[in-house]
Amino acid sequence: MIYFQSAFKRFLSRYNPKNVFEIPMQQFQIKIIENSDQWAAIRADWNALIKSSSYPNIFLTWEWLSAWSEQFLDENRKLYSIAVFEKDELVSIAPFCIRYLSRKPFKFRQLEFLGTPEMGSDYLDIPMKRGREKGIAQTLYSYLCKDVHKRWDRIWLYDIPSNSLFLNYFIENANRNGKYINVNRASYCPIFLLPETEDRLADCISTSRLKKFKQDLRNLNKMCSFEHITFTGTQLSDGISIFFKLYEEKTKYKGEQLVKQIDNLIRTKIGEESVQVDFLKASDQYIGGLLHLRYMDTLYLYLMAIDKEFNPKISLGNLLVGLCIINAIRSGVKCYDFLKGAEDYKFHWANTGLTSSSMTFAQRKPAAIYYTLKEISKSIAKLILR
Secondary structure, three states: HHHHHHHHHEEEEHHOOOOOOOOOOOOOEEEEOOOHHHHHHHHHHHHHHHHOOOOOOHHHHHHHHHHHHHHHHHHHHOOEEEEEEEEOOEEEEEEEEEEEEEOOEEEEEEEEEEEOOOHHHHOOOOOOOOOHHOOOOOOOOOHHHHHHHHHHHEEEEEEEEEOOOHHHHHHHHHHHOOOOOEEEEEEEEEEEOOOOOHHHHHHHHOOHHHHHHHHHHHHHHHHHEEEEEEOOHHHHHHHHHHHHHHHHHOOOOOHHHHHHHHHHOOOOHHHHHHHEEEEEEEOOOOEEEEEEEOOOEEEEEEEEOOOOOOOOOOOHHHHHHHHHHHHHOOOOOEEOOOOOOOOOOHHOOEEEEEEEEEEEEEOOHHHHHHHHHHHHHHHHHHHHHH
């Protein structure tokens, strides 16, 4: 009898697409965040959710996205974040904005991540409470495609991790419902997983890389006296000012939006604790600087400014990165993230990495279809010409 019941259940499971023996999906409540007061009210819950999610990172924190929003939200880009609750607990947040775009001959509304495309916000995602991911992703898919489908024409998610659970569940739902969804590789982010102690550094990188670092260190020491200086906390404002002056001199780029982003970020206590600036100083002259972001046990290399004419035989960038990595190990950092970019020095140090994707999902509306087909035709043209 027991065998018969099991076999019968397997039979029904195979032929019943809804699977009658599935546990009913947990009910979630949705709230749209459309103004600063609503957004500020969930700040603590937002940050707690990010820390407990599968892919916590600095670019998803309330402080980073708030700093970005102060610059870039306007009449053409409106806050439209979707908060998901289970009873009174925030279990997910889709940090979106609606962007009003004009592409002749159409105008359309595009759902995008806050934090993009400006400011290089890597690893943007939809954080979800662990163990609830599938149900939350199904709820968000249904809500976007049924309840609020009139509010948007197209969804464009840029620099979402390729292994994002939301992305993969969203694609699964779209495919199941016969929807077209376009996913392309966006970026690669080299990462250095740090050893527990400094003396094990040689086990994690190539012999040639370590040799080059030590050689640069000796050569600079022979040439002049120098020091590695780190600005944090109360000294951070001075460090930021020095860094962006050096950045403008060496890159010929003023970086005004970058300055505003960091200034907005460090106005909050959490934001202030998340920024670190490192310099090489030789003979009272700043010859190299790195602007870092820190979150939990990860240090992110956000910006670099190097005086390449100081001594062409010495790789100051390589030297400063090495010194920062050693300090990071000493301070308990587990991961040094170079963020997206294909610069050679990143791959010299990195021992792993993450890929990100770009997802486009258009509704059956003339403007969205036209623009999506236009993008596809460009890709086909590149393929043919290649």
